[in-house]
Amino acid sequence: xxxxKMLPYLxxxxxxxxxxxxxxxxxxxxxxxxxxAVVWLRFAMGIPMLLIAVIARKQFAFPKGSEWLYFAMxxxxxxxxxxxxxxxxxxxAQASTTAWIVSTSPMxxxxxxxxxxxxxLTLMQSSGIVLAMIGVLAVVSKGSISNIAIGNFGTPGxxxxxxxxxxxxxxxxxxxxxxxxxxxxxxxxxxxxxGWLITSAAFFVGKNYTEIPLLDSRGWMAMIFLGIFTTxxxxxxxxDALSQLSAVQTGAFLFVEPxxxxxxxxxxxxxxxxxxxxxxxxxxxxxxxxxxxxx
Numbered sequence: 001x002x003x004x005k006m007l008p009y010l011x012x013x014x015x016x017x018x019x020x021x022x023x024x025x026x027x028x029x030x031x032x033x034x035x036x037a038v039v040w041l042r043f044a045m046g047i048p049m050l051l052i053a054v055i056a057r058k059q060f061a062f063p064k065g066s067e068w069l070y071f072a073m074x075x076x077x078x079x080x081x082x083x084x085x086x087x088x089x090x091x092x093a094q095a096s097t098t099a100w101i102v103s104t105s106p107m108x109x110x111x112x113x114x115x116x117x118x119x120x121l122t123l124m125q126s127s128g129i130v131l132a133m134i135g136v137l138a139v140v141s142k143g144s145i146s147n148i149a150i151g152n153f154g155t156p157g158x159x160x161x162x163x164x165x166x167x168x169x170x171x172x173x174x175x176x177x178x179x180x181x182x183x184x185x186x187x188x189x190x191x192x193x194x195g196w197l198i199t200s201a202a203f204f205v206g207k208n209y210t211e212i213p214l215l216d217s218r219g220w221m222a223m224i225f226l227g228i229f230t231t232x233x234x235x236x237x238x239x240d241a242l243s244q245l246s247a248v249q250t251g252a253f254l255f256v257e258p259x260x261x262x263x264x265x266x267x268x269x270x271x272x273x274x275x276x277x278x279x280x281x282x283x284x285x286x287x288x289x290x291x292x293x294x295x
Contacts, residue, residue, distance in 0.1 A: 012241035012253040018225075018234040020260025023095040023102075024268050025222040025230070026087055032219040033211040035087030040203040041212065041223050043079065043196040046231025050189045053236045059186045070178060071190045072198075078171040079195020085164035093157030094271050099261030100139045100281050101161045103254070103288060107132045108169030110291050116173065128290025131283055136162070138280030185239045192231070255285050 029038045054060045063071050090098055107129050113119035140154035178187050203209065215223065241250050258281060265271040 008241040008244040011237035015234040015238040016253045016257045020257040022230040025225045027090045028222040037208040037211045039083040042226040045227025049232030059183045074191045075195030080198040089157035089160035092155040095265040096262040099258035103258045105168045128287040132287030135280045135283030
C-alpha cells in the first residue's frame with residue numbers, strides 16, 4: 001500500500017487514539033479546576049485550529065437565517081451539555097469505564113433511529129443492543145450484577161456518562177440534516193464555536209476564569225492535549241480520513257478508542273485492568289459491531 005493510500009488510515013488511527021486519551025486528560029484536568037473551566041479552556045484552544053482548517057479548505061461561510069438556531073441547538077447538546085456531563089462524570093467515574101460506556105453511542109443511535117425515524121431494526125442489531133447493555137452493566141458494576149439489581153449503577157459519574165452517551169446519540173440524529181448541506185468541518189466549527197460561547201456565559205458569570213492559575217504543569221499538559229490534539233488535530237485528521245474512506249472503514253477504527261483509554265488509564269492513572277472490565281468491554285464491542293452491521 002502506497003504512502004498516499006496509507007495516510008487516511010493513519011489519520012483515522014491517530015484520531016481515535018487521541019480521543020481515547022482524552023478521558024484520561026479530562027480526569028486529570030477536573031481534578032484541578034471545575035468542569036466548566038475545563039470545557040471552556042479546551043475549546044478556546046481547539047476552535048482556532050478548526051477555523052484555520054476551514055479557511056485553508058476554502059469552506060468558510062456564515063450560517064444563514066434559521067441555521068443559527070439549528071447550530072445553537074446542536075452546540076448546546078453536542079458541546080455545552082455533552083462536555084458538562086462527561087467532565088462532571090469523570091470526577092467520580094474511572095476514565096477506562098467512561099470510554100467503554102461512551103462506546104455504546106451507536107447502540108442508542110440505532111434505538112433512536114428506530115423510535116423516532118422509524119428506521120428498521122434487524123434481529124442482529126437487536127441482539128447487539130442487548131449484548132452491549134450486558135457489557136455495560138458488567139463494566140460499571142465490576143462484575144457484581146447484584147449491585148445493579150438494588151439500584152446501585154456504579155458511581156454517580158457512571159450515570160452521567162451513560163446520559164452523555166444517550167445525548168450524543170440525540171445530537172448525532174439531529175446532525176444528519178445539517179451534514180447533508182454543509183461540509184462536515186465547517187459545520188463542526190460552527191457547532192463548537194456556538195457551544196463554546198454558551199459555555200462562556202457560565203464560565204464568566206461563575207468567575208471560573210479565576211481557577212486557571214490553579215493548573216500545575218500536569219494540568220496544563222492535560223489541557224493542551226485536550227485543546228490542541230483532541231479538539232484540533234484529531235478532528236481535522238478524522239475529517240480528512242472520512243473524505244477518503246467509507247463510513248464502514250472509518251467507523252471500524254472507533255473500536256480502538258476504548259482499548260486505548262483502558263491502557264493509558266492503567267499507565268497514567270493507575271486504574272486497574274480487571275478480567276471483568278476486559279470481558280465486559282469485549283462484549284460491548286461485539287454488541288456494537290452487530291449494531292453497525294447492515295445485514
